[in-house]
Amino acid sequence: MGEPHNPLCIFTLLILFQIAFSWNEQANVPTPPLPILPLPSYSQLKWQQKEIIMFIHFGVNTFTGSEWGTGHESPSIFNPTGLDANQWADAAAQAGTSLMILTAKHHDGFCLWPSKYTDHSVIGSPWKNGHGDVVQEFVNAAKARGIDAGLYLSPWDRHDPRYGHAQLQELLNRYGDVREIWFDGAKGSNAPNMTYYFDDWFSMVKELQRTINIFSDAGPDVRWVGNEKGFAGTTSWSTINRTSLSIGNASLVHYLNTGDPKGTHWLPAECDVSIRTGWFWHKTQAPKKLRKLLEIYYKSVGRNCVLLLNVPPNSTGLISESDVQRLSEFRKAINAVFSSNLAGKCSIEASSQRGGENGGFGPKNVLDDNHLWTYWAPSEDQKENYWIELRVRSGKIKFNVIRIQEAIGLGQRVEKHEIYVDGTKVADGTTIGYKRLHRLEMGVVDAFSVRIKIVKAKGTPLISSIGLHYDPFWKPKGEVASQRVH
Numbered sequence: 001m002g003e004p005h006n007p008l009c010i011f012t013l014l015i016l017f018q019i020a021f022s023w024n025e026q027a028n029v030p031t032p033p034l035p036i037l038p039l040p041s042y043s044q045l046k047w048q049q050k051e052i053i054m055f056i057h058f059g060v061n062t063f064t065g066s067e068w069g070t071g072h073e074s075p076s077i078f079n080p081t082g083l084d085a086n087q088w089a090d091a092a093a094q095a096g097t098s099l100m101i102l103t104a105k106h107h108d109g110f111c112l113w114p115s116k117y118t119d120h121s122v123i124g125s126p127w128k129n130g131h132g133d134v135v136q137e138f139v140n141a142a143k144a145r146g147i148d149a150g151l152y153l154s155p156w157d158r159h160d161p162r163y164g165h166a167q168l169q170e171l172l173n174r175y176g177d178v179r180e181i182w183f184d185g186a187k188g189s190n191a192p193n194m195t196y197y198f199d200d201w202f203s204m205v206k207e208l209q210r211t212i213n214i215f216s217d218a219g220p221d222v223r224w225v226g227n228e229k230g231f232a233g234t235t236s237w238s239t240i241n242r243t244s245l246s247i248g249n250a251s252l253v254h255y256l257n258t259g260d261p262k263g264t265h266w267l268p269a270e271c272d273v274s275i276r277t278g279w280f281w282h283k284t285q286a287p288k289k290l291r292k293l294l295e296i297y298y299k300s301v302g303r304n305c306v307l308l309l310n311v312p313p314n315s316t317g318l319i320s321e322s323d324v325q326r327l328s329e330f331r332k333a334i335n336a337v338f339s340s341n342l343a344g345k346c347s348i349e350a351s352s353q354r355g356g357e358n359g360g361f362g363p364k365n366v367l368d369d370n371h372l373w374t375y376w377a378p379s380e381d382q383k384e385n386y387w388i389e390l391r392v393r394s395g396k397i398k399f400n401v402i403r404i405q406e407a408i409g410l411g412q413r414v415e416k417h418e419i420y421v422d423g424t425k426v427a428d429g430t431t432i433g434y435k436r437l438h439r440l441e442m443g444v445v446d447a448f449s450v451r452i453k454i455v456k457a458k459g460t461p462l463i464s465s466i467g468l469h470y471d472p473f474w475k476p477k478g479e480v481a482s483q484r485v486h
């Protein structure tokens with residue numbers, strides 16, 4: 001006769017089985033792919049998602065009609081009798097922007113706030129009898145609407161030979177959270193040759209404002225795109241070698257425009273452009289046409305960048321009605337194109353998926369609203385020929401814009417991609433990044449399927465979102481009505 005079963009032993013065995021089983025289960029849960037360095041910081045990711053930022057150029061130039069003041073303007077000319085920063089912030093909210101950047105001090109050195117460190121400021125102006133503070137009004141208006149505030153401070157000061165170190169401290173201490181600081185690299189060709197201690201400035205900025213993004217030609221958080229047209233390169237890396245950059249160096253514009261796939265730093269580009277010809281308001285200028293603004297949007301936001309759109313208040317202190325109108329048309333147009341995604345009518349398949357069927361990295365992730373942290377990841381074993389395909393469930397869909405986004409929180413990866421509609425190539429490109437928009441040169445297509453091939457990537461490509469959209473404003477030359485691609 002055998003030993004009677006010891007109930008304690010059976011219990012222990014059961015527990016051991018359970019542990020082993022759950023261990024095995026855990027081992028089957030696929031881990032996310034390893035990041036590819038360098039990576040964006042949290043503040044850089046927040047900035048990238050803003051897509052459009054509003055720039056406000058305002059100061060003595062608004063009253064003299066010039067673009068670069070001499071530094072000898074009398075503060076008495078600054079008298080915006082109807083100034084209403086709430087109107088600026090309303091315009092920004094209407095345009096769907098969540099960050100506004102004001103020129104607190106342009107090259108002429110005139111401070112829009114009562115600085116203790118200069119005689120050249122609103123203190124000397126008739127506006128509010130010298131008791132006004134444009135920066136304060138700007139910050140209050142932005143905050144009241146949940147809009148972040150940013151400030152521009154020109155390092156080049158044509159009025160005061162001293163550096164603006166103390167002024168920078170004032171701006172970053174007095175006005176609450178500042179989310180972006182803009183250091184302009186521009187300097188006149190015959191300006192006195194002085195050394196700017198940018199590294200000291202940058203460390204002070206970070207000490208005073210922990211979540212701020214510092215913009216300059218050379219970062220450290222946001223870089224200039226290399227032109228003032230609002231156009232990023234068709235190849236647009238958020239990565240670049242920071243050590244190869246310097247502020248105010250004209251020979252770097254191409255490098256700044258495209259970035260560098262081998263870049264050691266995450267330093268995405270911001271595309272600054274004005275809604276009018278000039279940065280400051282001039283009576284004779286008018287806002288750009290909607291068509292032009294949309295072109296700028298596709299060539300900035302649609303090329304992995306953020307658009308910094310300048311809308312200058314006039315000498316009354318208000319954004320002109322024509323500009324407010326255009327901003328609102330611009331936002332309505334963007335919403336009309338992108339608020340619905342025709343890809344929602346499609347089933348979706350991919351060349352492979354990480355962790356198999358229920359691994360959590362399947363192609364359906366590209367259709368949810370999370371454009372950063374849920375994504376399609378191919379299997380680690382797949383090393384080339386990656387593709388993802390959308391097929392219409394019934395009927396066909398008509399579209400002329402294709403949107404692709406990468407999960408940039410884990411690094412920018414795609415180096416080359418191609419798009420096929422019903423088996424015919426309709427577009428191709430190099431980088432994708434946070435967002436890549438292809439407006440189809442052939443115009444509207446009426447299609448059953450769309451396949452995106454990732455031809456080359458640094459490691460495994462991670463695609464966070466795909467959109468198929470119809471843009472009623474896009475009229476390419478030579479568009480054939482209701483084009484067929486095969």
Ligand code: FUL
Binds near residue numbers: 068185272279
């Ligand atoms: C340039 C400046 O010289 C312009 O006046 C303007 O502020 C633009 C945004 O940057 O470098």
